[in-house]
Amino acid sequence: MGNIIKVQKGTKDILPSEIELWQFMEQKALEVFSYAGYSEIRTPIFEATELFARGVGDTTDIVNKEMYTFEKSERSLTLRPENTAGVVRAFIEHGMHRLSAPVKLWYKGPMFRYERPQAGRQRQFHQVGMEMFGIEQPTADAEAIAVAIRYLNMLGLDDLDVEINSLGCSECREIFKNKLKEVIKPYINQLCEDCQNRFEKNPLRLLDCKVESCKEIYAKPEIQNVIQSNFICKDCAKHFDTLKMYLDNLGINYTVNKLLVRGLDYYNRTVFEIKSNNLGSQNAVCGGGRYDSLVRNLGGPDTPAVGFAMGMERLFSLLEEQKNNKLTAYVVSTNIEETIKLIAELRNNGISADFDMTNKKFTKQLEKAAKVANYALILGEDEIANNTISIKDLNTSTQQTINRNELNRFLQNIE
Ligand code: ATP
Ligand code: MG
Numbered sequence: 277m278g279n280i281i282k283v284q285k286g287t288k289d290i291l292p293s294e295i296e297l298w299q300f301m302e303q304k305a306l307e308v309f310s311y312a313g314y315s316e317i318r319t320p321i322f323e324a325t326e327l328f329a330r331g332v333g334d335t336t337d338i339v340n341k342e343m344y345t346f347e348k349s350e351r352s353l354t355l356r357p358e359n360t361a362g363v364v365r366a367f368i369e370h371g372m373h374r375l376s377a378p379v380k381l382w383y384k385g386p387m388f389r390y391e392r393p394q395a396g397r398q399r400q401f402h403q404v405g406m407e408m409f410g411i412e413q414p415t416a417d418a419e420a421i422a423v424a425i426r427y428l429n430m431l432g433l434d435d436l437d438v439e440i441n442s443l444g445c446s447e448c449r450e451i452f453k454n455k456l457k458e459v460i461k462p463y464i465n466q467l468c469e470d471c472q473n474r475f476e477k478n479p480l481r482l483l484d485c486k487v488e489s490c491k492e493i494y495a496k497p498e499i500q501n502v503i504q505s506n507f508i509c510k511d512c513a514k515h516f517d518t519l520k521m522y523l524d525n526l527g528i529n530y531t532v533n534k535l536l537v538r539g540l541d542y543y544n545r546t547v548f549e550i551k552s553n554n555l556g557s558q559n560a561v562c563g564g565g566r567y568d569s570l571v572r573n574l575g576g577p578d579t580p581a582v583g584f585a586m587g588m589e590r591l592f593s594l595l596e597e598q599k600n601n602k603l604t605a606y607v608v609s610t611n612i613e614e615t616i617k618l619i620a621e622l623r624n625n626g627i628s629a630d631f632d633m634t635n636k637k638f639t640k641q642l643e644k645a646a647k648v649a650n651y652a653l654i655l656g657e658d659e660i661a662n663n664t665i666s667i668k669d670l671n672t673s674t675q676q677t678i679n680r681n682e683l684n685r686f687l688q689n690i691e
Contacts, residue, residue: 286391286399297595301431301588302384305404308427309382312419314406317381319362321388325352331361331574332540335478342389355388358540360567360583361574363407368576377410384588396558396590405564405585409571412580414515417546417566418522420582424550424562425528427586433561433594435553438528441536442516442545443480446569448509449544453479455502463493480537503534515545542567546582554594561594562586604687605629606645609655610638618655627687629653646670651690653683 283289290298309316325345332338344355356362363381366372372379384404391397406423408416421438428436443449457479460467464475468487475482483494483503493499508516523530530548538547547565564584571579604627609615615631622629630648632641638656645652645668654666654675665683668675678686 284399286393288398288400294592294596297592297599298588301404301591301595304430305382305384305427308423308430309406312380312423312426314380314382314408314423317363317366317383318385319356319359319366319383321386322353322355323362323365325354327361327365327574328354328357331364331542331570332358333478333542335474335481336540338389338540342391344388344390357389358387358585359383359385359403359405360407360540360542360570360585363583364570364574364576364581367407367409367579368571368574372409373571373577373579378416379409380406381408382406394558396587396593398589402588403585404588405583407581407583409579409581411582412568414519414522414546416580416582417515417519417548418526420564420584421523421528421530421548422526424564424584424586428550428561428591431591431595432598433552433591436561437551437553438523438530438548439533439536439551440519440523440530440546440548441533442508442512443537443543443547443565444508444512445544448507448512449480452502452507455505455507456480456482456499459499459502460493463496466493483535484537512545519546538563538565540567542570542573544568548584550586552590552594554597558590560587561590603628603630603649604690605651605653606641606649607631607653607655608638608641608645610635611655611657611660614655614660618653621684622653622687625684625688627684642668651687 306316325343328343329339334340338357343357346353363383367379382405385402386400387403388400390399393399406420408420425436425438444452457475460475460482464472466489467475468485468490471482471485471490482490485491494503506513536547536549543565545566545568549560550562551559552561562584564582566580566582568580571577571581605622607615607618607629612635619629619631632644642652650670652668652670654668656666659665659677663680664677665680666675666677667686
């Protein structure tokens with residue numbers, strides 16, 4: 277064999293063994309978004325580089341370091357690093373602002389960012405997300421968060437932390453930015469290179485820095501005083517308070533994180549992030565917020581908008597972890613006639629079950645049960661004599677004995 281060409285660093289094949297979970301994620305997205313009145317939109321994988329420079333913002337990591345840009349016929353093109361800019365371009369290009377508000381769109385597909393690959397971080401990865409246009413009121417922000425949570429719940433994910441913050445509007449944020457710069461300025465020479473560059477262009481992003489020495493500086497009392505102050509104006513505060521009230525009414529738990537500023541330049545007012553407690557350091561599964569000036573910045577009419585994007589590889593690893601391919605029951609007994617009868621009864625009742633056909637010792641059967649099933653159903657001599665059955669929960673190792681005729685009800689309830 278000659279040289280073998282391998283898959284590119286930061287990219288992955290999605291194999292037949294994994295496809296079921298991907299189709300599950302896609303199917304649930306279609307279901308959840310359709311039920312909430314969203315239509316799917318599919319925009320091209322590459323766009324004019326300028327779209328992202330203007331749409332994502334030229335002070336962001338994405339535009340500065342992470343874009344796959346190439347030239348064809350003297351045109352600069354870029355593989356989409358995210359899909360909001362593309363959807364907004366399509367929104368404007370097809371005159372969707374003339375439709376009655378809200379215009380609700382969702383998408384799924386591959387995105388490309390040149391970053392250091394690690395667990396939960398690839399160069400070609402997939403996002404599923406939504407954009408809602410035309411609604412200024414915090415109802416839209418609340419719906420975006422609620423739809424995101426509903427989708428995650430439908431996937432079976434519920435150990436989630438929701439963080440929200442308000443970045444204010446261009447006016448009140450300007451005052452905040454200046455105060456922030458004022459208190460950080462004395463330390464400017466001690467900041468990392470990225471922060472030194474962001475200091476003038478996008479001081480809010482300083483709060484997002486992951487470098488320890490920068491974090492220490494931003495933890496200083498005089499800087500924290502500014503960060504924790506309620507800088508947002510009356511209208512922005514009202515918007516944020518109403519959003520919080522809606523979330524309370526919906527029973528959605530959240531925390532306000534004043535350091536949450538998000539990577540993209542276009543957000544105003546609400547930003548949010550959803551984290552899963554079951555992921556390692558790359559634990560953000562969803563990021564989103566309001567971007568009322570983006571449509572105008574890209575040449576369209578003034579149109580308020582909210583949206584979010586989720587990382588599907590991160591959802592995939594959560595689902596994979598959660599996936600439980602085990603049988604419900606494994607019957608452990610040395611009485612083969614009773615076993616066969618019980619197995620037939622279980623399967624007839626829709627309960628997945630198996631047993632040992634080779635008459636192995638009790639302890640061997642139990643070992644096998646622990647490998648392949650969630651519950652061992654033990655039929656020993658005592659149980660058969662008393663018309664009972666012992667149920668061992670193989671995940672917690674607890675055991676109880678119940679009447680034989682209660683078994684089906686018991687198993688139906690745990691499924
Ligand atoms: P991070 O801080 O993790 O880099 P981000 O702010 O760049 O996130 P967004 O642009 O908001 O992320 O994208 C939304 C979601 O897409 C993230 O929460 C994450 O789940 C996922 N995501 C972002 N970049 C990658 C990547 N390189 N590989 C896999 N998933 C990603
Ligand atoms: Mg990133």
